Amino acid sequence: MMTIFKMTSGAIVSNLEHHASIHEINRHARNIRINIIKMLATAGSGHPAGALGLADIYAALFFDVLHYDLDNPKSPDRDILVISNGHTAPVFYASLAEIGAISEKELWTLRKFGSRLQGHPERNRLSWIENTSGPLGEGLSQAAGMTYALKYFDKNEQRKVYCTLGDGELDEGNIWEATMFASKNHLNNLIAIVDRNHIQLDGDTEDVMPLEPLDRKFESFGWQVLQINGNDPAEFIDACSLAHKNLDQPTVILAHTIPGKGVDFMEGDYHWHGKALNDDEIRSALSQLEAEKYD
Amino acid sequence: MIDFNLNERFLRGDFENKAVREGFGEGLVEVARNNEKVVALTGDVGDSVGLGEFIKEFPERFVEVGIAEQNLVTIASGMASMGMIPFAAAYAAFSPGRCWEQIRTSICLNNMPVKIVGSHAGVNAGPDGAAHQILEDIALMRSLPNMIVVAPGDSVEAEKVAVACAKDSRPNYLRLARAPSPIFSSDNSPFEIGRAYVLREGSDVSICTTGTMTAQALLAAQILEKQGIFAEVVHCPTIKPLDSETILQSARKTGRVVTVEEHQIAGGFGSAVAELLSQNSPTLMKIIGINDRFGQSGAADELLDFYGLTAPKIANILASWL
Ligand SMILES: Cc1ncc(C[n+]2csc(CCOP(=O)(O)OP(=O)(O)O)c2C)c(N)n1
Ligand SMILES: [Mg+2]
Numbered sequence: 001m002m003t004i005f006k007m008t009s010g011a012i013v014s015n016l017e018h019h020a021s022i023h024e025i026n027r028h029a030r031n032i033r034i035n036i037i038k039m040l041a042t043a044g045s046g047h048p049a050g051a052l053g054l055a056d057i058y059a060a061l062f063f064d065v066l067h068y069d070l071d072n073p074k075s076p077d078r079d080i081l082v083i084s085n086g087h088t089a090p091v092f093y094a095s096l097a098e099i100g101a102i103s104e105k106e107l108w109t110l111r112k113f114g115s116r117l118q119g120h121p122e123r124n125r126l127s128w129i130e131n132t133s134g135p136l137g138e139g140l141s142q143a144a145g146m147t148y149a150l151k152y153f154d155k156n157e158q159r160k161v162y163c164t165l166g167d168g169e170l171d172e173g174n175i176w177e178a179t180m181f182a183s184k185n186h187l188n189n190l191i192a193i194v195d196r197n198h199i200q201l202d203g204d205t206e207d208v209m210p211l212e213p214l215d216r217k218f219e220s221f222g223w224q225v226l227q228i229n230g231n232d233p234a235e236f237i238d239a240c241s242l243a244h245k246n247l248d249q250p251t252v253i254l255a256h257t258i259p260g261k262g263v264d265f266m267e268g269d270y271h272w273h274g275k276a277l278n279d280d281e282i283r284s285a286l287s288q289l290e291a292e293k294y295d
Numbered sequence: 296m297i298d299f300n301l302n303e304r305f306l307r308g309d310f311e312n313k314a315v316r317e318g319f320g321e322g323l324v325e326v327a328r329n330n331e332k333v334v335a336l337t338g339d340v341g342d343s344v345g346l347g348e349f350i351k352e353f354p355e356r357f358v359e360v361g362i363a364e365q366n367l368v369t370i371a372s373g374m375a376s377m378g379m380i381p382f383a384a385a386y387a388a389f390s391p392g393r394c395w396e397q398i399r400t401s402i403c404l405n406n407m408p409v410k411i412v413g414s415h416a417g418v419n420a421g422p423d424g425a426a427h428q429i430l431e432d433i434a435l436m437r438s439l440p441n442m443i444v445v446a447p448g449d450s451v452e453a454e455k456v457a458v459a460c461a462k463d464s465r466p467n468y469l470r471l472a473r474a475p476s477p478i479f480s481s482d483n484s485p486f487e488i489g490r491a492y493v494l495r496e497g498s499d500v501s502i503c504t505t506g507t508m509t510a511q512a513l514l515a516a517q518i519l520e521k522q523g524i525f526a527e528v529v530h531c532p533t534i535k536p537l538d539s540e541t542i543l544q545s546a547r548k549t550g551r552v553v554t555v556e557e558h559q560i561a562g563g564f565g566s567a568v569a570e571l572l573s574q575n576s577p578t579l580m581k582i583i584g585i586n587d588r589f590g591q592s593g594a595a596d597e598l599l600d601f602y603g604l605t606a607p608k609i610a611n612i613l614a615s616w617l
Contacts, residue, residue, distance in 0.1 A: 045422050086426070111422035113593035113601070119424040134426035135389060136362050168339060171361030202339045202359060209339075209361030 027294035029059035035094040043111040049259035049272040051091040060233035073127040084139020085166035086120040137172025147190040168200025182250040183222025190250040197259040199270035230255025300483040312475035318450025320345025322457025344384040344414040364390040375407035387413025388429040417557035419474035419595040428590035434562030436468040444535040446470040446506035455486035474595035476507040491538035497527035501545040514606035560584040
């Protein structure tokens with residue numbers, strides 16, 4: 001199970017009022033999780049743990065936080081979602097189906113020949129994808145470049161750039177180069193979301209390459225740090241509102257999530273970072289998720 | 296021609312498939328038992344690049360650097376300068392893909408015996424898609440002075456490659472495939488860095504191949520034989536330095552050379568053969584590989600077929616060319 005984390009700093013945020021009710025967002029998150037399992041089942045490979053752990057944040061992003069136009073994925077006013085941890089793509093694809101941007105049927109083409117839903121997101125395949133990813137460590141710099149262009153070239157303070165990152169991904173030096181750049185340039189409209197789930201491919205993050213004290217690392221690099229329970233959409237939404245109020249610094253949301261959330265045999269176990277489920281496991285996972293009722 | 300001792304089962308058409316990366320992992324354990332200077336490093340992909348058994352047997356000689364490929368190869372360089380023989384293993388897309396300049400300076404210009412192990416090279420990486428299917432690594436590595444470049448043909452040869460590289464005092468790049476592929480060599484097959492092997496004699500055309508494409512070339516030669524075309528198959532596990540003598544001899548004999556690789560046509564193995572032939576014995580050539588495009592998601596076999604890298608597709612190209 002998960003190592004207990006200590007919140008050494010960062011605001012613990014409170015509940016505000018939201019667009020979709022939290023109850024509805026929870027229901028969407030449950031649907032997204034079910035589709036993640038079904039997608040990986042038809043694909044026969046992929047990365048379940050991170051995607052499941054991020055479902056609550058993605059539901060909150062797509063049903064509350066992000067500004068987008070369902071009819072025009074390239075709408076010039078939209079917020080940008082940069083996915084740096086590209087292996088979690090199933091949670092993004094399932095979210096697109098949940099808002100109705102793509103059909104549920106298309107989800108079953110994941111990782112298959114000719115699909116728009118490549119194993120890792122490819123920008124030229126699907127207009128909803130802002131950046132091609134998979135190779136870890138490249139998203140935050142792209143997000144910083146976008147935010148810089150918005151702030152200093154377009155003089156646009158409205159549009160926000162969100163960037164999801166894995167915690168293992170923070171091992172990459174490229175991330176910390178981006179972190180320095182963003183604070184040097186006061187990229188206040190950049191919001192990094194770290195999926196702090198304590199797992200990566202080879203094991204627990206603190207065994208592979210210790211990250212703690214992570215909050216103080218980001219703080220000393222000049223960022224506003226917010227710590228939340230990443231499986232609580234309300235906390236995430238509140239953290240985003242706080243981030244928007246900071247007009248000087250970029251914000252990182254350290255989202256403490258449970259990898260494999262909702263499926264008991266996966267929760268907290270790093271072996272599920274990138275393993276396909278067998279038939280029994282699929283049945284068990286689906287029955288657990290479907291038992292959650294939100295009527 | 297020395298006897299290569301092709302695998303009996305392969306010759307009977309009864310293919311045993313195994314991933315090259317697994318064979319490498321077994322070879323590395325063998326090497327480590329005999330040489331305590333051998334250490335293994337990875338960037339958070341230990342098991343998937345074949346280090347599983349090494350980590351179990353030699354935990355004290357295993358070094359985890361996390362997802363940090365630039366750090367991985369430069370740490371390996373530092374260890375090598377203190378007398379160790381580091382095998383730095385990751386996905387080829389990221390090492391050498393991400394850390395080329397670090398390899399250039401801290402390993403090649405420094406001339407350190409670091410073994411860069413790049414797994415999941417080529418479209419056989421499968422459903423993960425284009426970003427993970429590196430098709431440019433041969434070009435990246437063979438352009439570096441001091442670097443030796445080896446692409447084992449199957450898992451059995453990969454074991455021998457691990458052993459040979461540990462004994463080699465130069466920087467080496469080992470290019471490994473992820474998906475299982477047919478074993479065509481046997482325990483008695485020879486392997487030496489810098490040697491190419493004629494696996495099958497022929498008079499009409501020489502097919503020079505590297506990596507797992509050799510099995511496909513052997514099968515293509517069988518198909519062609521039924522059409523009255525006799526292809527010679529020259530297996531070149533070492534891409535740099537090329538075995539110029541063996542390749543030139545075969546080219547002069549048949550008068551036509553086809554190369555096959557799971558890599559971009561630009562700058563790869565075929566380019567290396569063209570550099571050799573054009574300057575020593577100009578020969579009509581055809582370079583079969585990926586033609587200036589990226590890979591994509593799909594099953595390994597499906598993708599190899601789509602990109603024209605299976606025996607029937609290779610045989611077709613040859614038949615229409617000759
Ligand atoms: C540059 C790079 N190196 C290695 C990999 C292989 N890889 C894919 S995911 C992963 C682990 C990522 O850990 P984390 O970011 O914490 O994601 P999680 O397992 O929590 O989903 C690794 C090593 C990669 N995709 N990119
Ligand atoms: Mg993680």
